[in-house]
Amino acid sequence: MPDLNKAVHDFDGEGSSHEAGAWLKSIDSMAVLHGWPDSFRLENARLHMKGPARFWLQARVEDLTTWEDFKVAFRKTFVGETSTAEKWKQMQERIQMRGESTTAYFLEKTLLCKELGLGMQDTKEQVLVGLRSRDACISLTAKEHRDEDELLADLRRLERISESRIQMSPRGKPHSGDPGATPRVGSSTSRSWATARPTEQTTSGIRLTDQKGVARGSVSQGSNMIKPTDQASAGGPPKKTPESLKRDQAERKCYSCGKYGHMARNCAAANPVGNFVVNQSSGDSDPAKFLKAALINGTHQLSVMIDPGSSDCILRHRAAEKCNLQVVCKGQDLYGFGNTDTSTVRSIGTSEVDIEIDDVVCHKVKVIVVNDSALPVDMLVGRTWTEQDHIAYLRMGDELRIGYRDDLPFCDIDLAQIKPSKEPLRVKETMVLPKRTVCWVTVETGKSEGSLIVPGGTDKGMLLHIEHGRVEIPVLNDKDEDQQLLKGSLFAHAELLSEREELTPVRTVPQQEPIDRGMLNVGKDINEQQVDALLKMLNEYRDCFALNLSELGCCNHLEMTITEKPGSTPVSCKPYKTNAAEREAIQKIVExxxxxxxxxxxxxxxxxxxxxxxxxNGENRLVIDYRRLNSQTVPEHFPLPNIDDQLQRLSGARMYCVLDCANGYLQLPLSEESKAKTAFITPDETGQFERMVFGLRNGPAVFQRLMNKVLGTLRNSVALCYMDDLLIPAKDWEDLLVQLKQLLDALRAAGLTLKLSKCVFGSDELDYLG
Incomplete structure (x- = not known):
């Protein structure tokens, strides 16, 4: 029997779809090589699924009894269908990382190019664009290469030459922050910390060791409590990919609202109406220039603040956990500036990491791990990093530049030409802002005219104009007491716009009314906690529901074309007679x-x-009489679902969700040549449709084709579809929410909207197609 543990590498489900597909292919390849039966393939896959992928498998273990079932479900979840545009984006974003070998970069880059069907010359161009070495790019651009092997051989030759030059130069010696060099502590007040010895990493969180290297447990979030940890080994740190960097950026936490994906300075929750919220300051310093993106151990990206006044580098517990760091469990009191009597924070422990900021690397930097509440950013980078011998940094206005000292990074800078990029705004006259009100505040600037962007309650801020050195700014006082603004106090720092700078055009979108509890139709057995979870999801997908005609979606997947029979002439009729009330109702609908x-x-x-x-319900509906147009329209055939087949697919379901498209036909656009054929006439006016309207021949066939295309692989597996009616059968409430989210994702991608009043969630019985 073959050794299944050594045949295929582990899969955790967090890589790209390409990596997932390659892993699945590797199992089939090994199976063909060794003559494995399908049962061996399935067991091999189970043995090598780790982390999130193992959780996915455990949730489906009863359904995935054959290898074919496993492959279908695996491809649907982890591989999917990647569009050409997405593949092109992934290929262009794949560049050579710092410290990455040229061979590893080249092989992955060319594989991405092959998936796009690029020829040799185009592949070569994309490979050279992503190289870190500018000299190698210039050298190989002018040289002819017949195939990828010749290009790789030249790249490896240039890499060997470059490495030889580095070893012969003074820069080839290890820096003080490199392995083997003694780290330099930049303050006599820095404290002695025991260094951690190598231990195995675990998938359950941070691995803690005592000073003898004995595993002790993991630190619980937000406390100093120590829990036992799983002893299973999880191998080394994951390979750094563009996808993993994006995930790390998405995990940035706002310490204003506590949510992830943004930072406090861009938080909109603190300013619900989008006005400027005042924070007075007596100084002109803007801390944003000290915020940097740092790479930890070459794999995880964190948001850090450079603080040369701090004697040590301090790391949040959550960030340490995300980076899978080994932490020495030894808490110690930390003291603030000028205070040696009272401890400010009690640390959790210490660790050693490699820190890369602006392409400058320090190895084995000692960091102190503290609770999340003690630090507003992922990491505070202090003098144990900034005072390394090989590092130089310079603050220029609102920019902090960092480089290698030996590279003379600032020799090209004319210090006399450095000007601040932010313009300070100061309050013109002392004034009081009443509580819970929005007021206009006049501020003064050193510029007599021009435009500037003031940071506000949105990510982009507010664009305002300077008139005679003054700017009027709307300000929200969201507190329950009056606030005073003193004359001459610093109000904000604004970004000046040059005269030649062009602004990106923006489109205004009306604010949509949120969905509330009274709008939902839910099953009688659904409790309030489940309703709250449903309400939260529906508001996250608020753009998938049209509460009025102005919110109606427009599909981007398909157009309807009206093709007439040869010899047909335009349909021209007189308007039907109507009374005064009907005439007024028709006019209102058309308007x-x-x-x-x-x-x-x-x-x-x-x-x-x-x-x-x-x-x-007694409401009026305007119908166009297209009988003559339909008689000369070429019929289009497409099968409608069989109702009996759909009912058979409901076997085993205990809960249902019904969704109804809002004016489904009106969400399908017409081709340009077909719009004129839909023209209609009323007693008062004429018009033509931009969307497919009810009453046109081929409407049902075209709409069913659209829905089949929109649902794709979700059709019959996640939801049943008959025209504009969608039915989700589920085993329980959690299963229902998962399938509902998948369906809403598909509808959002297609630009379709639902009619909430006709949707039913979590019912054990309902009328379908009624």
């Missing part, structure tokens, strides 16, 4: 259609009459 862009003015030779009919 609403035109206001939302569904109908536009027309000079088309086509003119079909309109009818006003009553809905079941």
């Amino acid at each position: 609403e259609w035109k206001a939302t862009g569904i109908v536009t003015e027309t000079t088309s030779p086509y003119a079909s009459p309109v009818l006003l009919v009553k809905k079941k």
Whole structure:
């Protein structure tokens, strides 16, 4: 029997779709080589799924009994279908990382190019664009290469020459921060900390050791409590990829609202109406220039603040856990500046890491790990990093530049030309801001005219104009007491715009009314906690629901084309007679259609009459009489789902969710040549449709084709679809939410919207197609 533990590497599910596909192929390749049966393939896959991938498998272990079932489910979850645009983006973003070998970069880059079908010359161009070495790029651009092997051989030759030159130069000697060099402590007040010895890393969090290297447990989040840890080994740190860097950036935490994905200075939650919230300051210093992105151990990206006044580098517990650091469990009191009597913070322990900032690396830097509440950023970088012998840094206005000292990084800078990029704004007159109000505040600037951007309650801030050295700024006092602004006090730092600087055009989007509890139709057995979870999800997908005609979606997957039979002539009819009330109702509906862009003015030779009919609820519906147009339209055939087949697929489900598209036909655009054929005439006006309207021949076939395309692999596996009615069968509430999210993702990607009043969530019985 083959040794399954050595045949295939482990898979954790956190890599790219390309890596997932390659892992699956490696199992099939080994199976063919060794003649494995399908049962061996399935067991091999189970043995090598770790972390999140193992959780995924455990949740489906009863359903994945054959190798084919496993492959189908695996591809749907981890591989998926990557669009050409996404593949092109991944290929262009793949550049050579610092310290990465040229061979490793070249092989992955060329593989991405092959997936796009690029030829040799295009592949060569993309490979050279992503190289770190500018000299290698210039050298190889002019040389002819017949295939990838010749290009790789030249790259490796240049890499060997470059490494030889480095070893012969003074820079080839290890820096004081490199392995083997003694780290220099930049303050006599720095304390002695025991260094950690190598231990195995675990998947359960941070591995703690005592000073003898004996494993002791893991530190719980936000406390000094120590828990036993799993002894399973998880190998070395993951390979750094563009995807992993994006995930690390997405995990940035705002210490204002506590949420992830942004930082406090860009937090919109602190300013719900989007106005400027005042924070008075007596100084002109802007700490943003000291914020940097740092690479820890070459794999994890953190947001750090450079603080040359700190004697040590201090790391948050959550950041240490994310970087899988080995921490020496020895807490110690930390003291603030000028205070040697009262401890400010009690640390958790220490660790040693490699820190790279602006392409400058220090190895084995000692860091102190503290609770998350003690630090507003992931890491505070102090003098144990900034005072290394090989590092030089310079603050220029609102920029902090860092480089290698031997490279003379600042020799090209004319210090006399350095000007601050931020313009200080100061309050013109002392004034009081009443509580819970928005007021206009006049501030003064050193510029007589121009434009500037003032940071506010949005990511981009507010664009304002300077008139006679003054700027009017809307300010929100969101506190429960009056606030005073003193004359001459610093109000904010604004970014000046040059005269030639162009602003990106923006599109205004009306704010949508949030979905509340009274709008939901839920099953009788759904509790309040489940309703709250559902409400939160629906508001996250608020753009998938149209509460009125102005919010109606427009599909981007398909257009309807009306093809007429040869010899057909334009349909031209007189309007049907109506009474005064019907005439007024028709005019009101047409005006609403035109206001939302569904109908536009027309000079088309086509003119079909309109009818006003009553809905079941008593409301008026305007119907276009397209009988003559339909008689000369070429029929289009597409199968509609069989209702009996759909009912059979409901076997085993205990809970259901029904979704209904809002005016489904009106969400499908018409081709340009077909719009004039939909022209209609009323007693007062004419118009033509921009979207497919009810009553057109081929409407059902085209719409069913659209829904099949939108759902893709979700059709029949996640949801059943009959025209604009969608049905999700589920085993329980958690299963229902997972499938609902998948379906909403598909609808959002297609630009379709649902009618919330006709949607039912979590019912054990319902009317479908009724």
